[in-house]
Amino acid sequence: MRILYFSRDYSTHDHRFLSALAQTEHKIYYLRLERGSHTLEDRPLSPEIDQVEWVGGKHPATVKDSVRLQDDLRRVIRQxxxxxxxxxxxxxxxxxVALTGFHPLVSMSWGYDLLHDAKINPFWRWATRYTLHHSDAMIGDCNTIRQLAISYGMQDDRIITYPWGVDIHHFNVPSFQRVKVPTFSLLSTRGFEPIYGIDVIARAFVIAAxxxxxxxxxxxxxxxxxxxxRQIFLVDGVYDRVHFPGQVTYADLPTYYQNADLYISASHSDGTSISLLEAFACGTPVVVSDIPGNQEWVTPGENGWLFPDGDAEALATVILEVIDKRLVLPEMGYKARRLAETRADWEKNFPKLIAAYQLAM
Structure with a gap:
């Protein structure tokens, strides 16, 4: 089967999907909608993947690009x-793709598209309904996304729900015994964008520090x-206690989780957060915002804690409480790892993507 994989950019998630698809019996073509201002993935495409050249994929896409993108997409489909x-x-x-009238179309939600983008204005709501109405199957990573898709008109029996998961061999518990140090280390891995609530983390850290x-x-x-x-930390005099490594490689990422006492995320919108699953797989307990996607994974006091979305003082309070409970963290990390092995194993979950293809045919 000839499959055209059409994504917004080239991210770590795209690399994983395309690398796995390259190992199947299918012929895979990759089409990139835009190129963002930041590099999201530096590993090259698998040589088995054919990247399709077209007018898109060279800079951020805007509404004014829609007509020429749609016209050239029709050419790509013919080619x-x-x-x-x-x-x-x-x-x-x-x-x-829906606008071209092509079938079968398997639409893949990236979480934020239904959690956030669909609510931007009436046009985005219409585009959401139109796309789902013209989709032969849809992939979502959690029940929250499934219910939202249904609310926008997607048929329940045409939805495949599964967490994308992580490579639990790459993200694993450290093989070494952590040296006990007097510091208590927090880790944030989300982008410095408003949707991820990075300012909430900064303000909470200032209070706790x-x-x-x-x-x-x-x-x-x-x-x-x-x-x-950075200015928040400078003004409040804690800048020297914050480390900014920048965008780290996929190969180095597990080490950061393994060396952290606690993973924190204040994201205002998430389906199944891949960063959360990476932390779990590395045996690192979490403190994350109390939003529906996180509620499907975090059991307070067992593998992590939740705090009210957007509440920096509440996050600071939880961090301070966890420091006093640090002796329970290894056992919580063990439970987090077991959950990742059970529900978030990329190798076990990937075949459900192929099931979505079969459903759409």
Missing amino acids: VKPDLIQAGPIQRSAFL RKRPELHLTMLGNGSQAAAI
Whole structure:
């Protein structure tokens, strides 16, 4: 079968999907909608994947590009002659495919498309409904996404729900015994963008750090709010206790989880957070925002804690309480790892993507 994989950019998640698809019996073509301002993945495509050249994929896509993108997408479809197109996010790549009238279309939700983008304005709501109405199957990573898709008109029996999962061999518990150190280390891995609540983490850290001098924070990634976040730490005098490694490689990422006492995320919108699953797989307990996607994974006091979305003071309070309970963290980390092995194993979950293809045919 000839499959056209059409995604917004080239991220770590795209690399994983394309690498796995390259090992199947199918012929895979990759189409990229846009190129963002930050590099999301530096590993090359598998040589078995054919990247399709077209007018898109060279810079951020805007509404004014829609007509020429749609016209050239029709040309790509005639050229590649796919038996099936997998496309997402819903209102971007999948919407463009739906407008061409191509079938079968497997739309893949990226979480934020239904949690956030569908609510932007009436046009985005219409684009969401239009795309799902013209989709032969849809992939979502949690029940929250499934219910939202149904609310926008997707048939329940055409939805395949499964967490994308992580490579639990790459993200694993450290083989070494951690050296006991006087510091308590927090880790954030989300992009410096408003949707991820990075400012909430910064303000919470300032509050907690004033009371616990052993507290340190590592913030991976980059983004539009980087300067503003650094300023928060500078103004409040804790900048020297925050480490900014920038965008780290996939190969190095597990080490950061393994060296952290606690993973924190203040994201305002998530389906199944891959970063959360990476932390679990590395045996690192979590403190994350109390939103539906996280509620499907975090059992408070067992593998992590939840705090009210957007509440920096509440996050600081939880961090301070966890420091006093640090002796329970190894057992919680063990439970987190077991959950990752049971529900978040990429190798076990990937075949459900092929099941979505079969459902759409």
